[in-house]
Amino acid sequence: MIASEAKWQDLKVGSRARVTGFRKIGKLSKRLMEMGLTVGAEFTVQKVAPLGDPIEIVLRGYRLCLRKRESDDVRIEILP
Amino acid sequence: MPSQARERRRKNRDSSLTDQQRSLPLPTVALVGNPNSGKTTLFNALTGTHQKVANYPGVTVEEVSAEVEIGETTLKFTDLPGLYSLDPATEDEAVAVGVLRGDFGSRPDLLVCVVDANNLERNLYLVGELLEQGAPLIVALTMTDVAAREGVQVDPHALASELGVDVIPVTAHRKGGARPILEAIERWLETRADHMVVSTCDTQEMQHYTEAISQALARIGIDALRSEIRAAVLDPGTSLRGAEEFPEVDALLQQAREAAAREEFHETAAATRYEWANRIATNVTRREAKRTLSITDRIDRILVHRVGGLLVFLAVMYFVFQSIYTLAAPLMTLIEDGFAWVGSAVSGWLEPWPLAQSAIVDGLIAGLAAMFVFLPQILILFFFIAFLEGTGYLARAAFLMDRLLGWCGLNGRAFIPLLSSFACAVPGIMAARVMPDARSRLATILVAPLMSCSARLPVYVLLIGAFIEPQFGPTVAGITLFGMHLLGLVVAIPVVLVLNRAIFKAHRLPFLLELPAYQWPKWRDVLLTMYMRGKVFVSVAGRIIVTMSILVWALLYFPRSDEDFARFRSEYEQLPARTQALISEDAYLEQRQAENSLLGRFGKAIEPIFIPAGFDWRITMGILAAFPAREVIVPTLGIIFNLGSDVDEGSRDLRSSLQAATWPDGSRLITPWTAVGLMVFFALCCQCMATLATVRRETNGWKWPVFMFTYMSVLAYLGAVAVHQLELAFS
Ligand SMILES: Nc1nc2c(ncn2[C@@H]2O[C@H](COP(=O)(O)OP(=O)(O)OP(=O)(O)O)[C@@H](O)[C@H]2O)c(=O)[nH]1
Ligand SMILES: [Mg+2]
Numbered sequence: 060m061i062a063s064e065a066k067w068q069d070l071k072v073g074s075r076a077r078v079t080g081f082r083k084i085g086k087l088s089k090r091l092m093e094m095g096l097t098v099g100a101e102f103t104v105q106k107v108a109p110l111g112d113p114i115e116i117v118l119r120g121y122r123l124c125l126r127k128r129e130s131d132d133v134r135i136e137i138l139p
Numbered sequence: 140m141p142s143q144a145r146e147r148r149r150k151n152r153d154s155s156l157t158d159q160q161r162s163l164p165l166p167t168v169a170l171v172g173n174p175n176s177g178k179t180t181l182f183n184a185l186t187g188t189h190q191k192v193a194n195y196p197g198v199t200v201e202e203v204s205a206e207v208e209i210g211e212t213t214l215k216f217t218d219l220p221g222l223y224s225l226d227p228a229t230e231d232e233a234v235a236v237g238v239l240r241g242d243f244g245s246r247p248d249l250l251v252c253v254v255d256a257n258n259l260e261r262n263l264y265l266v267g268e269l270l271e272q273g274a275p276l277i278v279a280l281t282m283t284d285v286a287a288r289e290g291v292q293v294d295p296h297a298l299a300s301e302l303g304v305d306v307i308p309v310t311a312h313r314k315g316g317a318r319p320i321l322e323a324i325e326r327w328l329e330t331r332a333d334h335m336v337v338s339t340c341d342t343q344e345m346q347h348y349t350e351a352i353s354q355a356l357a358r359i360g361i362d363a364l365r366s367e368i369r370a371a372v373l374d375p376g377t378s379l380r381g382a383e384e385f386p387e388v389d390a391l392l393q394q395a396r397e398a399a400a401r402e403e404f405h406e407t408a409a410a411t412r413y414e415w416a417n418r419i420a421t422n423v424t425r426r427e428a429k430r431t432l433s434i435t436d437r438i439d440r441i442l443v444h445r446v447g448g449l450l451v452f453l454a455v456m457y458f459v460f461q462s463i464y465t466l467a468a469p470l471m472t473l474i475e476d477g478f479a480w481v482g483s484a485v486s487g488w489l490e491p492w493p494l495a496q497s498a499i500v501d502g503l504i505a506g507l508a509a510m511f512v513f514l515p516q517i518l519i520l521f522f523f524i525a526f527l528e529g530t531g532y533l534a535r536a537a538f539l540m541d542r543l544l545g546w547c548g549l550n551g552r553a554f555i556p557l558l559s560s561f562a563c564a565v566p567g568i569m570a571a572r573v574m575p576d577a578r579s580r581l582a583t584i585l586v587a588p589l590m591s592c593s594a595r596l597p598v599y600v601l602l603i604g605a606f607i608e609p610q611f612g613p614t615v616a617g618i619t620l621f622g623m624h625l626l627g628l629v630v631a632i633p634v635v636l637v638l639n640r641a642i643f644k645a646h647r648l649p650f651l652l653e654l655p656a657y658q659w660p661k662w663r664d665v666l667l668t669m670y671m672r673g674k675v676f677v678s679v680a681g682r683i684i685v686t687m688s689i690l691v692w693a694l695l696y697f698p699r700s701d702e703d704f705a706r707f708r709s710e711y712e713q714l715p716a717r718t719q720a721l722i723s724e725d726a727y728l729e730q731r732q733a734e735n736s737l738l739g740r741f742g743k744a745i746e747p748i749f750i751p752a753g754f755d756w757r758i759t760m761g762i763l764a765a766f767p768a769r770e771v772i773v774p775t776l777g778i779i780f781n782l783g784s785d786v787d788e789g790s791r792d793l794r795s796s797l798q799a800a801t802w803p804d805g806s807r808l809i810t811p812w813t814a815v816g817l818m819v820f821f822a823l824c825c826q827c828m829a830t831l832a833t834v835r836r837e838t839n840g841w842k843w844p845v846f847m848f849t850y851m852s853v854l855a856y857l858g859a860v861a862v863h864q865l866e867l868a869f870s
Contacts, residue, residue, distance in 0.1 A: 095261050113538065126541070
């Protein structure tokens with residue numbers, strides 16, 4: 060299977076994904092970059108909160124919680 | 140590729156500083172670093188202070204300083220809120236960045252950057268930014284023990300040579316664990332050397348501009364640092380030593396600023412700096428073959444489970460309040476007995492002076508007794524809060540609650556300030572600085588005092604002990620206590636909803652929160668929190684109570700005359716026999732005397748306000764006395780309801796006095812319903828000067844504290860009235 064462009068909504072517990080770019084750069088996406096979600100960064104989905112959002116990802120060796128529906132400016136691909 | 144251009148800089152030490160300049164400001168050392176990296180732990184170890192430490196990001200929200208003597212020099216240490224980057228996104232970060240920039244005075248002379256060994260890569264991002272600033276820097280490597288537990292080993296020497304600055308491992312939570320940092324600071328004091336300036340993020344375009352500006356400056360005789368140039372490019376507010384006056388420099392600067400302002404710049408800059416951080420982190424870290432699951436992940440399987448997580452959260456809260464109720468009971472009896480003994484002893488000595496006897500036994504001792512009985516509960520509550528804060532569970536609770544809070548326009552981050560408000564709203568309100576925008580911060584501030592703080596605990600325990608437990612048993616008593624604490628949380632949700640949707644029209648807020656690794660709470664921290672909080676309770680409460688007790692006693696004792704008593708006696712004789720059977724003559728006389736006192740006359744005049752809630756003038760006076768600080772109601776009621784009691788018994792305990800209290804017609808004054816109504820009133824009312832003062836400070840004006848006071852008073856009044864009306868409807 061090859062990596063393919065994906066939506067944050069498609070992420071499930073255990074999914075691995077990579078950041079491929081940004082649709083728009085705003086305050087939040089700048090902060091996400093500073094927290095380590097830069098182009099090329101890979102992460103794993105560790106937990107999904109009750110009701111499906113937010114999610115907890117493991118990124119650069121630490122745990123970060125964010126909301127799927129707020130992260131759409133970050134382009135990702137799901138890794139096999 | 141990151142630029143490897145390095146330059147060396149040294150402070151002008153042969154300088155022409157005058158003596159006065161030299162003696163003026165103390166050398167300042169600021170502790171910077173990512174949130175939750177251990178800055179405050181180190182600060183406390185260095186300075187011997189007891190600032191709050193807890194295992195979640197965003198504990199410190201203000202700048203805190205303390206002076207320490209090292210050898211012959213006095214140093215000023217400053218602890219700062221945590222930072223993810225030098226581009227602040229929240230109020231607390233803005234404070235830290237402001238201090239680093241020197242907005243509130245002179246810049247720190249030395250930075251100690253606290254780096255979490257267990258989270259090296261992300262921590263290095265900030266180190267990279269600081270290295271580019273060119274200010275003197277020492278790295279303190281913390282959490283090496285946690286890292287070791289997770290199978291990660293960081294080599295400090297390798298890290299030091301990669302970064303070009305000292306890297307000192309510290310275990311500041313252990314005794315003597317901060318000494319290596321002090322030694323490094325002493326070494327630095329001798330040389331005052333700056334480190335080499337490293338570029339960790341420049342794009343080729345930016346390198347090109349920096350180089351060009353540097354050369355242009357050299358042509359006009361200015362030898363500027365690359366970090367200085369970069370700072371001037373990135374922050375259009377800074378001046379480049381006035382060189383903007385030269386058209387050549389100015390043009391280049393403008394071009395560079397335009398390039399930096401373009402969106403891609405940030406994208407590539409962050410990515411390049413993370414490449415730099417990743418390279419170094421990989422080079423200096425040794426990882427053991429990974430265990431299947433770390434301890435933290437295993438615990439999270441249960442605590443952050445989709446369904447189980449919420450149940451665990453409720454169970455934890457229930458357990459806390461049930462144990463507060465049951466564990467404290469035996470200690471309360473002990474304290475009550477102690478005060479009763481003191482009361483009767485003092486009462487015996489003062490027999491010859493009835494006025495002094497009444498003032499001291501009924502006023503002072505009754506007031507103190509009524510209050511101190513609740514010390515065990517306060518300590519147990521703070522034990523649990525400090526314990527939970529130390530483990531890292533609070534951040535998980537915020538994660539679980541985000542959806543619910545998001546629905547009413549807040550955000551999971553607000554949950555941490557709200558949970559700390561269960562201890563005291565003042566730090567909770569300050570902690571709202573971590574909120575990502577001004578409106579959500581304001582909404583959080585405005586509902587924080589709805590959380591049941593420790594000062595409400597005495598009121599609840601008193602009323603539950605007197606009216607719920609005797610009738611319904613200890614389990615219902617525990618549930619009631621839990622319910623009173625849940626009430627504030629539940630009421631907060633519609634309040635935030637209305638505030639955000641109708642008043643602020645706030646947008647949804649982004650939610651970003653780091654989950655720390657679990658830790659065992661440090662017992663020293665937990666005990667210290669209990670000790671400090673107990674001390675505050677005793678000294679503040681003690682001080683207020685001594686004054687209030689005497690005041691309330693005097694207002695209640697005077698005027699008093701034999702003629703009045705004769706009048707009351709004849710009144711009693713004319714009462715119908717049915718009423719006489721319900722109330723003894725002595726009790727009737729005392730009650731009439733109380734009503735006739737200054738306090739009683741005033742209370743009677745305003746009694747009608749609280750009649751719809753089923754409160755008589757005595758409870759009303761208790762409520763009014765409690766507006767500056769809610770716990771004052773307890774000693775006030777203690778005095779109001781005790782003054783009638785036989786002084787020779789010493790101070791009778793307040794619970795039985797309340798149970799025995801009646802309306803003038805002899806019916807019971809406080810029913811379980813009234814007790815609940817009164818608790819609801821206290822749960823929702825903003826009776827705390829300190830809270831209002833803090834809100835004024837945090838919002839820069841009186842508008843919001845006045846708003847808060849009004850809406851909470853209205854809610855409290857309506858809540859109490861609603862309970863009483865239900866009572867009337869059901870009986
Ligand atoms: N095991 C271990 N725990 C540490 C160490 N240093 C700090 N801690 C713990 O880490 C947590 C965070 O420490 P703080 O000192 O509050 O961190 P901070 O950097 O001041 O955090 P903020 O004020 O939120 O930015 C607390 O639970 C500390 O007890 C360490 O070297 N080892
Ligand atoms: Mg701190």
